[in-house]
Amino acid sequence: MQFSFTNEIDHSMVKGLLRRHGVSKRLLSNIKFDGGKILVNQVEQNAIYRLKIGDIVTIIVPDEPDNEFLTPEDTPLDILFEDEHYLVVNKPAGVPSITGAVHPNGAMSNAVKGYISRQGYANQAVHIITRLDRDTSGIMFFSKHRYAHALMNMGSKYRSTLQKHYFAIVNAVTPLSVLTEEEQAMVSENLRQSGQVLPDEGEINLPIGRLDGSIIQRQVRFDEGSKSASTSFKIVQKRNGFDLLDIILHTGRTHQIRVHFSHLGLSLIGDDLYGGNHEHLPRQALHCHHLQFVHPFTEELIEIELDMPDDMKNLLK
Incomplete structure (x- = not known):
């Protein structure tokens, strides 16, 4: 996936611009070491490159591989909302949100993993934004790629809108x-x-x-x-x-x-x-x-x- 931003501060570093747009250090590291790219006006640059006002910075985020430790399960999902960035589902009571060492199967994370695998999405990692106790029912919120997840993390201006x-x-x-x-x-x-x-x-x-x-x-x-x-x-x-x-x-x-x-x-x-x-x-x-x-x-x-x-x-x- 790729995302573009317009620089508004003269002589700002690329990493400063990206930080202002919610790109975390971890995501920047993924871009740098896992096959992604940073482009300034379509020319590849690094994170400390100095920008002019109006420069267009594009990040190419590498696809996320399958997590071999999370087992996909063919469990039907009650999907309440979905687009290319987010997935919202209905969790039944009695189903854990995530797997653990004692219970590696039967969680919502297994069901979502199975769903994204069947759909053949480029990003195969499961990112949970909100979770629920095993015996609490209702809405669970997932992101479909790591940048969408970073934008809803604690401290983000968008996280503050979540209710x-x-x-x-x-x-x-x-x-x-x-x-x-x-x-x-x-x-x-x-x-x-x-x-x-x-x-x-x-x-x-x-x-x-x-x-x-x-x-x-x-x-x-x-x-x-x-x-x-x-x-x-x-x-x-x-x-x-x-x-x-x-x-x-x-x-x-x-x-x-x-x-x-x-x-x-x-x-x-x-x-x-x-x-x-x-x-x-x-x-x-x-x-x-x-x-x-x-x-x-x-x-x-x-x-x-x-x-x-x-x-x-x-x-x-």
Whole structure:
């Protein structure tokens, strides 16, 4: 693949221009050592070449080879969006996002690898932009080449446009709006008080770190081992003894939604890792239903909506 950029700063180095357009050091290294090229006005140059205003810099990115350690699988994909740069799919509950040493097969990465292999795309590597826990269902976001992936990495201006919404189900709580002013004054901003009280909507800002002695579980903690975490929520439906929450993640900590709500005493239905049980559902009631981002190559706002799965719908019937 090749991409072209117009230089706007006199005497700028090629690598400076490319950095301003989201070309990472790693990608630049791939271009240099894996058969790619850098052209200035159609003449091959190196990364430290000095540019004039109006110079056209073209990068030719080498095709990405097959990853022999990732097994392709002939698993049907529910594709929600696809173009030459990005792929968005629906991940079922119970399927891991990526493979591991213990489970080298059966992941979404295997299914996507099989798909791109069958399609015969020039780039055969699988690049995951957003992932989901094994038992969380919903939208997963992939890129189809390394430059598209670099443009959606943390720190990129395009990454800041990415927003994910989740549906989660918890046991019904008393909305803050029905309380008296005196009762409302007793409820802290972030922590649920006795009597199962939760605002109709709000934001949870509590840092998250590893649970001592566990490589899997996380917890709210306030020491050097934690990282800031922010979660917005809104109660959108109260039905059948349950509350349906619409949640926006502002940070991407491991198990963030599950940890934040379990800390408030509101473990997600089915989440036995964080205080729930399987009485009503054999997995956590969590589903990524909305993805939006500004497309780096078209500047178009892409919005994708996915219906709630049947197992969560049945809880609310």
